[in-house]
Amino acid sequence: MAAGVAAWLPFARAAAIGWMPVASAPMPPPPRDKKRGQDGLIILNVSGTRFQTWRNTLERYPDTLLGSTERDFFFHEETNEYFFDRDPDIFRHILNFYRTGKLHYPRHECISAYDEELAFFGIIPEIIGDCCYEEYKDRRRENAERIQDDEENDNNNDLVMPDLSFRESMWRAFENPHTSTMALVFYYVTGFFIAVSVMANVVETVPCGISLNRAKELSCGERYALAFFCLDTACVMIFTVEYLLRLIAAPSRYKFVKSVMSIIDVVAIMPYYIGLVMTDNEDVSGAFVTLRVFRVFRIFKFSRHSAGLRILGYTLKSCASELGFLLFSLTMAIIIFATVMFYAEKGSSASKFTSIPAAFWYTIVTMTTLGYGDMVPKTIMGKIFGSICSLSGVLVIALPVPVIVSNFSRIYHQSQRAEKRRAQKKTRLARIRAAKSGGANAYLQYKRNGMLVDMEEEASKEAGQALVCKANPTFETQHHHLLHCLEKTTNHEFVDEQTYETSCMEVSLAKPSMSRSSSMSSSPHGLSSCCTRRNKRKSFNVPNSNMAGGRRGSIQELSTIQIRERPLSNSRSSLNAKFEETVPLNSEEPSYITAAVISMPTPPVTTPEGVDLASSHDFLQSNIVRVSAL
Amino acid sequence: MSSCRKRCKREILKFAQYLFRVITGTLNPDSIEDELELSAVRHRPEALEQLEAQTRFSRKELQILYRGFKNECPSGVVNEDTFKEIYAQFFPQGDASTYAHFLFNAFDTDHNGSVSFEDFVMGLSILLRGSVQEKLNWAFNLYDINKDGYITKEEMLDIIKSIYDMMGKCTYPILKEETPRQHVEIFFQKMDKNRDGVVTIDEFIDCCQNDENIMRSMQLFENVI
Numbered sequence: 001m002a003a004g005v006a007a008w009l010p011f012a013r014a015a016a017i018g019w020m021p022v023a024s025a026p027m028p029p030p031p032r033d034k035k036r037g038q039d040g041l042i043i044l045n046v047s048g049t050r051f052q053t054w055r056n057t058l059e060r061y062p063d064t065l066l067g068s069t070e071r072d073f074f075f076h077e078e079t080n081e082y083f084f085d086r087d088p089d090i091f092r093h094i095l096n097f098y099r100t101g102k103l104h105y106p107r108h109e110c111i112s113a114y115d116e117e118l119a120f121f122g123i124i125p126e127i128i129g130d131c132c133y134e135e136y137k138d139r140r141r142e143n144a145e146r147i148q149d150d151e152e153n154d155n156n157n158d159l160v161m162p163d164l165s166f167r168e169s170m171w172r173a174f175e176n177p178h179t180s181t182m183a184l185v186f187y188y189v190t191g192f193f194i195a196v197s198v199m200a201n202v203v204e205t206v207p208c209g210i211s212l213n214r215a216k217e218l219s220c221g222e223r224y225a226l227a228f229f230c231l232d233t234a235c236v237m238i239f240t241v242e243y244l245l246r247l248i249a250a251p252s253r254y255k256f257v258k259s260v261m262s263i264i265d266v267v268a269i270m271p272y273y274i275g276l277v278m279t280d281n282e283d284v285s286g287a288f289v290t291l292r293v294f295r296v297f298r299i300f301k302f303s304r305h306s307a308g309l310r311i312l313g314y315t316l317k318s319c320a321s322e323l324g325f326l327l328f329s330l331t332m333a334i335i336i337f338a339t340v341m342f343y344a345e346k347g348s349s350a351s352k353f354t355s356i357p358a359a360f361w362y363t364i365v366t367m368t369t370l371g372y373g374d375m376v377p378k379t380i381m382g383k384i385f386g387s388i389c390s391l392s393g394v395l396v397i398a399l400p401v402p403v404i405v406s407n408f409s410r411i412y413h414q415s416q417r418a419e420k421r422r423a424q425k426k427t428r429l430a431r432i433r434a435a436k437s438g439g440a441n442a443y444l445q446y447k448r449n450g451m452l453v454d455m456e457e458e459a460s461k462e463a464g465q466a467l468v469c470k471a472n473p474t475f476e477t478q479h480h481h482l483l484h485c486l487e488k489t490t491n492h493e494f495v496d497e498q499t500y501e502t503s504c505m506e507v508s509l510a511k512p513s514m515s516r517s518s519s520m521s522s523s524p525h526g527l528s529s530c531c532t533r534r535n536k537r538k539s540f541n542v543p544n545s546n547m548a549g550g551r552r553g554s555i556q557e558l559s560t561i562q563i564r565e566r567p568l569s570n571s572r573s574s575l576n577a578k579f580e581e582t583v584p585l586n587s588e589e590p591s592y593i594t595a596a597v598i599s600m601p602t603p604p605v606t607t608p609e610g611v612d613l614a615s616s617h618d619f620l621q622s623n624i625v626r627v628s629a630l
Numbered sequence: 631m632s633s634c635r636k637r638c639k640r641e642i643l644k645f646a647q648y649l650f651r652v653i654t655g656t657l658n659p660d661s662i663e664d665e666l667e668l669s670a671v672r673h674r675p676e677a678l679e680q681l682e683a684q685t686r687f688s689r690k691e692l693q694i695l696y697r698g699f700k701n702e703c704p705s706g707v708v709n710e711d712t713f714k715e716i717y718a719q720f721f722p723q724g725d726a727s728t729y730a731h732f733l734f735n736a737f738d739t740d741h742n743g744s745v746s747f748e749d750f751v752m753g754l755s756i757l758l759r760g761s762v763q764e765k766l767n768w769a770f771n772l773y774d775i776n777k778d779g780y781i782t783k784e785e786m787l788d789i790i791k792s793i794y795d796m797m798g799k800c801t802y803p804i805l806k807e808e809t810p811r812q813h814v815e816i817f818f819q820k821m822d823k824n825r826d827g828v829v830t831i832d833e834f835i836d837c838c839q840n841d842e843n844i845m846r847s848m849q850l851f852e853n854v855i
Contacts, residue, residue, distance in 0.1 A: 007698025011750070012720045013851050014757040015733050017765055018772045019793060020847040021838055022786075022817055027847040039694075100701075439722040482720065485850075490794055490813075492801040494723060500800040507804065 009478055016485050024491035028484045031477040043081035044095070049088035050081070057098050060475065064122040066098065090117045097123065105132040111139040126431055137424055170249035187305070190242055194301050197235040201295050204228055236272040239265065239298075261304060268298040330367070333396050337363045337389045344382040351378065362386075367393025444496055446480045673706035675747040685751050686759035692751065699747055707744040710734050724798030732792060736772040758851060765848050766835045780828040786814045 020027070042058060044051040044066075061067040076083040084091070090109060094117065097103040105114065105128055118125055128136050164172065173183035204221030221228050243265045250256035271291040303309035316323075338359035345353040352375045353359045362375040366389050377386045487493050495503070675681065681692055703712060710731065717730040737745050737753045756764050771777070775785045790810045797805065821829045821837045838844045 007701055008716050009720070010695075010698075010758075011754060012717060014754050017757050017848065017851060018733065018736070018769055020844055020850075021766075021769055021773075021834070022790060022793070022813065023843070023847065024813065024816075026843045027850055030850055436722040479720065486721070486793070486796060490797055490801075492794075492797055492803060492805060492809075494797065495800050495802045497800055499802065500804070503802055503804060 009475060009482070013478060013482050016482060019485065019489040023489040025488040027488050028481065031474075031481050044091075045076070045079070045081045045083045046086055046088040046091045047084070049091075051091070051095055053095065053098065060098060060101075061123075062476075066094075066121060068122075070122070086120065087113065087117060090114055094118070094121050094123065097127075102129040103127050103132075104129060105136040105139075107135060111136070111143050115140075130428070133428070134424060167249050168251070170245065171251060174246055174249060186242075190238065191302070191305050193235050193238045194298055194305075196231070197239075197295070197298050200228060200231050200235070201298075232272060235298075236269050239269045239301075243269070261301075264297055264300045264303075267294050268301060271295055330396060333367065333392065334360055334363045337367070337385070337392075340385050341377065341382060341389070344385050345377055345379055348378045348382070353377075353382075363389060366390045368397060369393060440494065441496065442476070443480050443483050444494060446476070447484075447494075673744075673746050675706065681748070681751060684748075685755035687751065687755060695751060695754070696747060699750060707746050708750070709744050713745065721796045721798075723800060724796040726796045728788075728792035728795055732772060732775065732789060735775070736768070762839070762845065762848055763835065766838050767831070770831050770834050780830055781834070782828050783814055783818060786817060786829075787811065790814055790817075 039054055039056050041052050042055050044053070058066045058071075065071060071082055074082045074084055090106075090113065093104055093106060103123065103125075115125065125136065173180055173186070177183045177187035204219060206220050207217040208220035208223045209218060243262070246262070246265075247253060247256060256262055271294050274291055300309075303313065335356075338356050341362060342353050342356045342359045345351045345359075353362065358375075362377075364370075365372050365375075366386060369390060371390075377383050483494065675696070678689060678692060681687075682689055685692070687695070700706070702708075702716060708716075713734045714727045714730040717733065718726045720726070734745065735741075737749050739749055739752070753768070756768050760768070770781070773781045773785060773789050775788060787810060790813050794805060794810050794813075799805070818827075818829065820841075821833055823833050823837070
């Protein structure tokens, strides 16, 4: 609870007078104000800088150093002040926490110094206010990473790692090539072969001289077919071996197979094997030639060797929506201008703008200011629109490009921060929930211990024994008294979640036994909504009891009647069968009844007196018939 | 007819101006939306002596009260949302907003939507230092939502429901739908002497003065400050 709100507790207690006339039970006695008029100034001397504050301010947080008796250890008799040999600059923030209830983190302070001070004064960092919490967490993580990086570097420099299995060391060699010389050799060899393979692909297609048999230029690939084939085989063998080794060494094979790099590896080597398998059939070799295109994907294998490529790939992936939007707007503009050009040029003879899709090419070439000149408008209107097209092309293309470039860095950082914030949001919600339940739990705890100890306290006050309970500050006891008054007003007690749920169960369990008694005076219990969920689990072993009079509209009621119904309806086997089919849940017990019960609305409880037994019976019966006709 | 023509002329003029601006490319001047700064609502309370005279608090008590008040509301007034927030912190298990709303209306005697320190301290003076009559008066004022001098069953039901809302869900015994209504019935049986369906101030005060429990509980918070 915020400390500032503590000042409003007297107001809340005074406002409790509003409950008095409607209270169902007499109020508990107020707590005795143990300390009165003790609100004096305390001097805190932190390394020479004197801070002063009210005693009550410090005692708002009794589980910290300053708020508890721990500060007495630092009391300096000669100067009648509390002396702390700590940093006064950081102490300022700690004292502000007591004053305002919010802990702030100064950005210019070192995070570890701040953490040390917090630990010294017994304040948990989780209560840092929302304004500074993100910064605090970021700095903390940065620091932790830095320390961790240092440790890792130290570790990596040790060449001796005796405890890794062969598989793990292999994986480590693959991932961090600089760990051992073998890994480095492997790294460079694969890099070399990737380069060789890509170069071979390129050189294959260069014209290499004229064959004497045919008057046609031969490409190098056709001329030195065997050499290229051997080179290709060697490269593919190396790649295959590398892939298999990585597959064996991977700690999670499934994850490895799913990863992008392994897919690239597979795509790079597949064409070769497919080519081996396929015969020299004329039809198929056309498709085979197309497959060879995929060999160019080997160049992507370089991304294992270059961090820059990886970052580029990642940023492209994260900018995908921006790029997509750019493409979309371009497409819109292209369609618009192509249509306009087509209709503008429709009149002219021998126009190249034969259809709108044909005009797409002109529009793209014009908008990107390429201007090949293979398609040119001839009419005046066409030229006017053509010029508008090229001008707008400059705008449409030139404007978003710098934006996208700046988006790269922004989106990259933003996605990182969004992840952080999402993770922090979870912890922050958990904090708020914990604080709330902490407040409630404190009261329940007080009820269990405090109530009893209060009596003892009065009894032993004469004996002058210092009780442990006295450590409870005035504020807490007063707050608990307030909650106690509320309980008395409404004649209900606060309980925690578990007790509440068990009592729910008890209520629902008590139903069958209570249904036997036909006492109308007993206050009827409509089942609260939570209990209907609980009911699913119960097995209804209620015998064929007579329907309790006066039970109005409880769902339990219906279920008892239905149970009675069931044995009678054996003849309607078709309906039974249908019943069973509609139930997907709880197959261990015949709880189809429950399923039907839940789907039914509770008959409204309106008349407080005199339920017509017969009519309600009919009503309920009719309901059952409807249910069984499901 | 002439007004129509005048209007047309004005429109054409505006359009011509707009076209001119578009062609020559003048930039729009910065819109003057944000000129009105959020005028900070500040409120300074009356002097300490005056408050001392008007209320039954001592000087020291007023000092303590004001320090706490100003700490939570530096601007000097509380609006309803802040009030609800503050009150909700004392009842973490339930929903205190409805009751806080009624309380706010009871404290905001001049109905201007905010509770200043004077309102606050006047209310507290009645609650903590007032006579029993005054306290009962205040309670009646709280229950009478529309301030017409009568408490009807609906008003009482709203109040009682808001009190039960503060308890929250996890209670023992479990809160049922008709519990507030029953509570209202009990209250009316006790208070409504002439059975006319409403409770007037006299009935209320009479009945409370005859009830020992209520009398005793009124003295409960004497020493809160």
